[in-house]
Amino acid sequence: MAVAQAVCQWEGCSELGAFSTRTKPTWCLEHLGSLLNRAGLKAVDDFPGKVTAYWLTECLVCGTVAHYRLDYIIEKMDSEKPCRACFWWQWNRDPLVSRATEVEDVNVVRQHAAEMGYEYLGACFSPSMSGDPHRVQCRRCGKIEARGVGNMACSCRKSGTRRAPARQPGASNLFKDSGSKFLSWWDRDLNSEKDWLTTPSKATRKIHWRCADYGHKFVSSPAGLWNCPTCIERRISEYRKETDSYADKSVADVPEILAYWADERDPATVAANSRQQFVFTCENGHKARRAPRLRGCPICRGQATKRKNIELATTDNAPPRMGAELAEQFHPNRNGKILMAALSPESGRMVWWRDPNCGFEWQDTPGARDKRERLRCPRCESILDSLAYHYPDIADEWSPSNPQTAWQVRPTGQTRGYTPELVCKSGHRWQATTASRTNGSPCPECSVAGKSKIELAYLEALSAIFPSVHSGLLIRSQKFTHARAWRPDIVIEADDGSRSVVVEYDGSYWHAEKSETDTNKSLDLIAADYNVVRLREHPLGSLPVSSDHYLELVAYGLTDDISRIVATIEDWMGKRQK
Structure with a gap:
């Protein structure tokens, strides 16, 4: 459901807010700047469009440039300094803390920042005393922060500790295909065949089961199934009886x-x-x-488990107990007699690993590999369960201009500070979140979904004349006042620095009730330095748009002379460029 864009909350302002919201206040771009000034900051970059996105700002007091979320600034501005450089400098000189006792060695701080995954940008204050903040930039997400030596840990390294691998498109999530040990408990007499074919493995609806040990019948959801309730009650009763004795x-x-x-x-x-x-x-x-x-005896049980694991590990084609991605990194030559298949995923035994991509070798325990950052390779800073590992075809589309590689982001994770750029096999470039791409959203130019035959006909005709013609591109601009983004039908990209041209085809059926939307879209695109051509199919009326950068033509669908209209557009573009 679309979220309506509310009016700016600044007193006396009637402009639309710079971001959409359901219940929280919003502000226009002008008064967002005023809000920052009240917090002691000023914008360095354009507003990113979301209150939860990081915005590059400069402190009006100390001059430190750093990223902050707008919701964080609003939360802190009335209670403390949002600027972390000012906050930590003041805290460091509190008489109860008394940490600023000597000048800090900047070389030591620079080395520590590099070890923690940061690029060192310099001290926030001069002279920099022990405990004072320093400007650093995370090599993974690109966020610039003011941090002291003791708290250099970017939040992007603490998030996304997802253990479960991403499910491939088309893979089944049904209970019948789950391999669960409770498959034999399914009561085929009381459950229908439809239930068997359609029930997800994590379904919450009630299903009939039959205990495989004693035949007890009970009802439970697949998501809540863990044992037979009658057997559990019996064991509890026996335990209580023994306790009483x-x-x-x-x-x-x-x-x-x-x-x-x-x-x-x-x-x-x-x-x-x-x-x-x-x-x-x-x-x-x-x-x-x-x-x-x-x-x-717990020691006897542990030894018995170890013997069993070693016995299983020596059999042919013994599967590893750890995840497949970790298993492929287990060093084939440097682990001596240690059997990979016998190692527990939580093992604390130090073993050798080798990244098959870069060849880097290091030592760590299996248990530590699957915690905290869950790094795939500490030198490359790639991560486990990454987009590249689970979706190599999408990783091939990952643009080298992105600040992170496809090995450093997760299939459904968020990328901080940027929207990934993708490049399809045809060379088309577009932006999409990792979640939308893994959920099946295709290249907007290659896709014909949602594009009419007449639109595709104009696209083919214009592509035969102009060298750079795009279809389905998403355009964002801070100059838009009616929406945060628009997706034009066709964009003719200018190669001489002049305005690019947007061509919109308005079918008489679909656009009969969209005059206001079409007008707003045209005005926004013109304001964002685009020339706009609208082909209004008869009998649609004209739009109330008056601009030298706007051309409106009457079209008659597939029966029209498309070459004539394309020639008119070409002639109009030539006049606009003169």
Whole structure:
């Protein structure tokens, strides 16, 4: 659902806001500048269009240039300085903190910034005392910040810790294809065939099940299924019965517990139901701490699991226990007798890895590889579950002009500070979020979806004359006042520095009730330095647009002489360029 663009909240202003909102206030571009001034800042770049996008600003007090979100500025402006350089400088000189005691070594700060993934841009203040902020720019997302040595960690490295791999387009998410251990529990007598064919693996609707162990019947959703409720109730009942039998008894009163007691404390003083841990032995002589009621030796269980994993790992084609992407980085030569298939994904054992892309080799544990930043390669700063790994075909479209590579963004993650540029096999360039592209949105120029036959006919005719003609491009401009972006039918790109030309074909059926929208679109494009040609199909009326950069022609659909109209457009463009 489209969000209506509200009016600027500045007192006495009736202009449209610079960004759309449902419930929160908005401001026009002029008064956004006034709002920044109230916060002690001024804009360096154009407003990015969203309150949650990072905006490059300059502090009016200390002159520090850094990125801040508009919603952050609004939140902080009435309580503290939004400028982090001023804030941390003042905090560092608080008598209760007293950190600014000596001049800081800038070379040490520069080296630390590089280790944390930043480009060092310089000290915010001179002289820079210990604890003072410094200007740094994240090499991953390009955000410029004022940070002290102790808090150099960009938020882009803490977000997107997604463990589950992205689902490929067309892949099934149905329960019947999930490989779940509960597939055998599906009650085919009470569930319909339609349920079996259509139920998603994470569905919340109620389904009939039959316990595979004892045949108990129950109802649960696939998303909430984890065990048989009757079996669970039985086990709880048995546990409570055993607990009641140990009431008022000490460890010394229960022979089966006392037989393995090895703690220094007197067993007669320890309750058999105690939840505290004490030292016990086992038949194999292992000593381990556990609660009295817990049976079995944890060391024996761990060794048994290890033997089982090693046994499975030595079989032919043993699958790795860790993820496929980590498994392909397991070094084939430097890990000695360590079996990859026997390693747990949470293992703390230090092993060697090698990135198949760049060949870099390093040591780390499997457990640490899948935490925090989840880096695929620490030298390339690529990440696990990246767009390039799961969608290599989309990665081939990734433009080298983007500040990050396709190995550094996730398929549905957000890119901070920019919208990715893509280049299709035909050489068309367009911008799209990673989520929209992985969800199937194609190149707008190659796609014919939503384009009429007459529009495609004009596109072909204009492409035969002009060297750079585009279809379906999304145009954004700070000069737009009626919408944040427009998608014209056809754009003829000028190669001599003059205005590019937008050609719009208004079909009589679809545009019968769109005169206001067509007018607003034309006025916005003209204001953004485009020449606009509108082909209004008979019997549509003329639009109330008066400008030297606007041409309106009457068209008659596919029966029209397209070459005649194209020649008129060419002649008009030539006059505009003179």
